[in-house]
Amino acid sequence: MTMSRISRRNFVKLMGAGGALSLFGLAGCETAPSKASGTSSAKAAPRVVVIGGGFGGATCAKYLRLYDPGLNVTLVEQNASYVTCPGSNWMLGGLRKIEDLTQNYDALRDKHGVDVVIDRVVGVDTAKRVVSLAGGKSLAYDRLVMSPGIDFRWGEIEGYDEAATLLMPHAWKAGPQTVLLQKQLHAMPDGGTFIMTAPPMPFRCPPGPPERASMVAHYFKTHKPKSKILILDAKDNFSKQALFMQAWDQLYPGMIEWVPVTSAGKVVRVDTATRTVHTANGSTEKGDVVNIIPAQRAASLAVATGLANDAGWCPVNQLTFESTKVPNVHVIGDSSVAGAMPKSGHTANNIAKMTAAAIVSLFRGVPPPQPSHVNTCYSLVSPDYGISIAAVYRLGEDGQLQGVKGAGGLSPANASSQQRAQEAGYAMGWHKGIVTDSFT
Amino acid sequence: MNGMHIAACCAAGLALFGTAVANAQTISRGQVIAATCYTCHGTHGVSPSDIPSIDYIPAERMIQTLKAYKTGTRYSTVMGRHSSGYSDEEIVETANYLASLQKKGK
Numbered sequence: 001m002t003m004s005r006i007s008r009r010n011f012v013k014l015m016g017a018g019g020a021l022s023l024f025g026l027a028g029c030e031t032a033p034s035k036a037s038g039t040s041s042a043k044a045a046p047r048v049v050v051i052g053g054g055f056g057g058a059t060c061a062k063y064l065r066l067y068d069p070g071l072n073v074t075l076v077e078q079n080a081s082y083v084t085c086p087g088s089n090w091m092l093g094g095l096r097k098i099e100d101l102t103q104n105y106d107a108l109r110d111k112h113g114v115d116v117v118i119d120r121v122v123g124v125d126t127a128k129r130v131v132s133l134a135g136g137k138s139l140a141y142d143r144l145v146m147s148p149g150i151d152f153r154w155g156e157i158e159g160y161d162e163a164a165t166l167l168m169p170h171a172w173k174a175g176p177q178t179v180l181l182q183k184q185l186h187a188m189p190d191g192g193t194f195i196m197t198a199p200p201m202p203f204r205c206p207p208g209p210p211e212r213a214s215m216v217a218h219y220f221k222t223h224k225p226k227s228k229i230l231i232l233d234a235k236d237n238f239s240k241q242a243l244f245m246q247a248w249d250q251l252y253p254g255m256i257e258w259v260p261v262t263s264a265g266k267v268v269r270v271d272t273a274t275r276t277v278h279t280a281n282g283s284t285e286k287g288d289v290v291n292i293i294p295a296q297r298a299a300s301l302a303v304a305t306g307l308a309n310d311a312g313w314c315p316v317n318q319l320t321f322e323s324t325k326v327p328n329v330h331v332i333g334d335s336s337v338a339g340a341m342p343k344s345g346h347t348a349n350n351i352a353k354m355t356a357a358a359i360v361s362l363f364r365g366v367p368p369p370q371p372s373h374v375n376t377c378y379s380l381v382s383p384d385y386g387i388s389i390a391a392v393y394r395l396g397e398d399g400q401l402q403g404v405k406g407a408g409g410l411s412p413a414n415a416s417s418q419q420r421a422q423e424a425g426y427a428m429g430w431h432k433g434i435v436t437d438s439f440t
Numbered sequence: 441m442n443g444m445h446i447a448a449c450c451a452a453g454l455a456l457f458g459t460a461v462a463n464a465q466t467i468s469r470g471q472v473i474a475a476t477c478y479t480c481h482g483t484h485g486v487s488p489s490d491i492p493s494i495d496y497i498p499a500e501r502m503i504q505t506l507k508a509y510k511t512g513t514r515y516s517t518v519m520g521r522h523s524s525g526y527s528d529e530e531i532v533e534t535a536n537y538l539a540s541l542q543k544k545g546k
Contacts, residue, residue: 063475066483067467331519346479346480353475364465372469372521372530390518392525407525411517423517426480429489433480436488 026161045072046363049131049141051121051301053105054078055084055345056147056333059352059438061114074115074139075108076131082439084343085205087431088174092182093215094222095383124305126326143359146307146314147333147348148299149173150204153312156295157197158269166271168290171212172204173354182249184289185216190224192288196279197267200234202313203296204334204343207239207389211379212259212291214244215438217252218382225268230285231258231267232277239342240379240387243410247381247420267292279400298335305329318401320358320368321351330355338400341393346375346430371395378427386423387411458496470537477538484541496542502535 050061053075061075082103108114120134124144131139152170154161160168171181184195194216198209214227221229237260238244241383248256259265264281271278276286282288297303297312307314307323314331316323320340321330332355333348350373358368373393380386390406393401411423444471450479474485476493481487488527494502508514510531 161543349479350476353478354472357472357475361467366465369467369469369472372473372476374479374525376518376522377479388518390521392522404525406524419517425490426517429487429491430480431479432489433482433487433491435479437483440483 017183018041022199034338036280042206045070046054046142047074047140048143048145048359049071049073049126050075050145050147051077051124051131052147052299052333053079053082053116054147054149054333054348055434055438056149056348056352057145058082058103058105058108059349060332060356061108062112062438063356064359065112065114065352067356068089068363069113070179071360071363072115073113074117075105076117076121076133076139077105078118078120080104080118083174083178084345084431084435085174085208085435088171088178089212089215090176090206091385092171092185092212093218093380095215097378098175098179101434105439111440119248119302121301122303123303124329124331126305142328144329145355145359146302146305146331146335147352148301148335150296150334150343151299152294153279153292153297157267157292158272159296160292163216164270164272164292167256168275168292170268170293171291172296173291174207181289181291185219188224188227188288191226193228193230193231193286194220194289194291195230195285196232196291197277197293198231198235198238198265199293199295200261202343203293205377206342206344207377208246209233209293210238210240210244211381213256214247214252215352215382217248217255221252227255229256230277230287231256231265232267232285233258234261234267235265236260236262239377240389242413243387244379246413247385247387251382251385253293258314291366296334298331302331302335307331308335309337318395318399319371320362321355330359339393339396340391340403341373341375341401342377344375344377345434345438346377347373349434350374352438371401373401374433376430378423378430380424380427381420384421384424385417386420386425386427388423388427423437444472468533468537469530470533470535473526473534474537474541477534485538494538497535499535499539501533502538503532506531506535 010093027350050057061073064073084101087101105116109116122134123132129141169181171177264279266280266282267277268280269278275290298308309315314336316331316336321332323329323331332351334343354371361368376390378388388411391403396402481494487493506523508521509516
């Protein structure tokens with residue numbers, strides 16, 4: 001019998017009660033997976049395979065080894081390097097180069113003893129507990145951690161497909177798309193219009209779209225001051241809205257126009273040839289550079305593995321992040337449903353550590369620690385104007401991660417310019433910190 | 441499942457949260473909360489940036505500082521928003537854990 005056969009609801013209730021009899025010991029009774037994979041011989045050390053080398057996967061692989069150096073941990077990632085989404089808006093503002101944001105997996109391999117495999121996953125047999133790779137290898141696991149990130153809901157905006165991203169970049173997965181958007185902005189004449197769309201919730205990095213508008217505004221102000229920015233938003237409000245708008249009035253007066261969904265914010269069709277977008281209200285806008293950030297869902301691999309719900313995201317036991325749909329598979333990062341926690345790199349990093357602690361505990365047959373999480377999202381409005389939102393999260397009695405009342409919140413509305421500059425410095429420090437904590 | 445497993449399972453099951461016996465097998469509450477600090481302050485509290493390192497601070501001073509952030513008697517940009525999310529007991533456990541890292545040389 002494995003723990004995974006116990007109802008998640010009861011499980012969370014029992015653990016949440018604090019002091020209730022634990023059922024976690026049962027996890028120690030797990031048997032080794034069958035040798036059906038053929039290529040991996042059974043080993044004494046428990047085997048964890050982590051899929052996805054972003055903030056979630058990299059952090060989880062590292063902390064699994066920190067918490068238990070005896071574990072056999074393999075990280076599978078299809079690219080040899082990773083460009084962080086946090087900080088990619090700063091590229092558009094001219095504050096960072098792509099090299100500054102690019103990470104590799106050397107330290108995970110050399111310093112932390114993670115077996116790093118650069119290959120693409122073609123399938124997961126969750127019954128046999130085997131991951132198959134495009135290169136022909138198979139990896140057997142006792143527990144699998146999936147941190148595959150997001151994919152886009154193609155088809156929700158007519159005319160916007162993968163081919164269209166080469167003309168109207170999304171730049172919502174950092175890398176070549178970010179470079180492309182930057183090139184287009186650099187080529188744009190002064191006095192041009194930059195149109196960007198913001199997606200409906202839930203999506204990766206809620207303060208990302210207004211931060212992007214801010215960084216493009218900073219670039220325009222310093223290089224193309226007659227230019228305009230139009231944000232067409234599929235929502236009727238956005239993260240840190242009052243703080244952003246206050247800052248825009250002060251730093252970029254008249255440059256940024258935000259159109260909510262209740263006005264004409266919802267884009268339903270694009271024409272890449274004419275760089276035109278059409279809204280649900282029937283209005284049409286023509287841009288010199290158009291950035292479409294599409295609606296999102298859990299990555300296709302998570303969906304193909306049977307981990308996603310009807311809404312397209314992966315429900316989990318928020319104590320252990322084990323899937324509620326497939327046993328022995330933990331889902332972390334943006335593709336998972338993490339209660340009230342936003343889809344951010346910071347969230348992914350924190351969830352990854354708690355999941356590592358939970359997996360180590362499950363292997364040892366002891367109760368996982370009660371979770372404690374933090375999220376801190378900094379946004380740069382200009383190089384010396386930073387704002388933030390923060391929260392501390394606990395597992396509620398309903399099994400959902402909830403923000404602790406009385407803690408967290410936004411930067412103050414009446415902060416001094418000195419405080420804004422301090423937070424801008426901390427934003428950049430935060431990036432160094434999370435990158436170091438996740439990848440080195 | 442054999443009898444030995446069941447015995448081991450039950451023994452593990454009797455451990456209580458918060459009063460977990462100091463056991464190398466247990467990941468403590470202080471360790472878990474400290475790990476949330478590392479996202480900004482660096483793994484094991486060694487910061488790679490202008491954000492202060494927190495790996496060298498004696499527990500008493502750390503407790504005083506975090507409590508002062510929590511009550512607002514000490515200025516901060518974000519630490520007040522964080523430290524107000526923890527009980528005094530959790531602050532003590534976290535400070536003790538961070539201080540112990542220094543002694544162990546991490």
